[in-house]
Amino acid sequence: MDLETVLEYTTDAITALDREWKYTHINHSAELLLRRKEADLLGRSIWEVFPEVVNTTAEAQLRYASENGVSVKFEQFLPSLYGWHEVRAVPRENGMILFSRDISDRVRALRDEAVRAEIRNILKHAPIAIAILRGREHRFEMLNVMFHKLIGRRNVEGLTVRNALRELEGQGFFELLDQVYLSGKPYEGKEMLARYDRTGTGVMYEGWFNINYQPLFDTNGQVSGILSLYVEVTEQVLERRRIARIAAERDAILQQLLEGVIVTDAKGCITFVNEAASQLHGVATLNVTPEEYTETYHLYTEDGKLYPFSELPLSRAVLRDEIVTEARWRIRRPDGTEVLVVGNARPIYDEQGIKIAAVLTIRELESGY
Structure with missing residues (x-):
C-alpha cells in the first residue's frame, strides 16, 4: 500500500493548501469532517469556503506558520459545521498541510463539566439551604454552606438521610422524599415543623421550614435524585404566634x-x-x-x-x-x-x-x- 493510499484513508482529516491558500488535496476523512466533496473544494480558498475563520485566532496561526515556516497547533470552532476542530498546520515549500480532527465531544464535555461546576458553586453559596440527594436511599451528594449551618456543620456527605438525621424518623420527611423519588413529581411544603439535633450534641432543636423537593432525572428520563431546598422561617412563625397571643390577650x-x-x-x-x-x-x-x-x-x-x-x-x-x-x-x-x-x-x-x-x-x- 503506497503512502498516498494511507493518507487517503487515515482517520485524520488531511487537506493541502497552496501558497494562495487554495485547496489542492482533500482526503476521505477531510470530506467527512468538512461535509464537502473534494471536487467542491479544489481550487477554492480556505477563506472563501470558511469565511467565519477570517479575523480569528485560526487565521492568525495559519499566517504565522506560513510566514515563519514553523508548525502550529490550535483549536477552532466552525459555526457552519457546529463543531470544534483540532488543527495542526505544517508549512511546506509550496503551501501547507493541515491535519484536523473533530474534538467537539471532548470540548462539549469539558464545557458541560465547567457549567456543572459553576452551577454547583452557585448552589454552594446560595442564601438558602440546598442539598442534592442521590438514589432511592437519598444519599447526600452535595450540601451547600447554608445546609451545613442547619445541621451544625456535620460531615454527612455520602450518608443516607435516614442514617445522617435519624431523629427525623416519624416526622414525615423521609416519606415525602420517597414519594418524590417514586412519583417524579415535586413537593412544596410551607412552615413544616422539624425536630432534630441541630448541633450534633444530642440537644433537640425545634424549627419551622419552607421546603421544596425537586426530582432530578438522568439521560433516560428516570429519577436519579432529588434537589432539596430549605428556608428556615422559625423566627417568622414564632413572631406571628407572639403577635396572635398578644392580640388574643388584648381581645379577652x-x-x-x-x-x-x-x-x-x-x-x-x-x-x-x-x-x-x-x-x-x-x-x-x-x-x-x-x-x-x-x-x-x-x-x-x-x-x-x-x-x-x-x-x-x-x-x-x-x-x-x-x-x-x-x-x-x-x-x-x-x-x-x-x-x-x-x-x-x-x-x-x-x-x-x-x-x-x-x-x-x-x-x-x-x-x-
Missing part, C-alpha cells in the same frame, strides 16, 4: 370592658368589636370600611339624620388622624330600637410614629340625656 381584656370598643386597621377596616359594642349596635360585622360604617351599623346624627360617613368620629380618626372626644350620635338597631351614645375615637401609632390602627370607645347615655 377588651371583651370584659363595660364600654363598647371597636378597633380598625390603619386603613379603617374594622377588625374587632367587643361584646358591649355588639350589644349597643345589635350587629358586630367585621371587615367594614369607613365608607360602609353608616349603612352597616345604622348610624344617625342626634337629630335623626343619616350620619355622613366622613364625619363619623371613627372615620375622622382614620381618614384625618383626628382625636375626637365626647361625640354624640344615634344607633338604630335591627330590631327597630334606638339608643343615644357618646364616644371617643383616636388613631394609634407604633414606635416609629406610623399609624397602625384606630379605636372607638362608646357608651350609652342614661335616660334624660
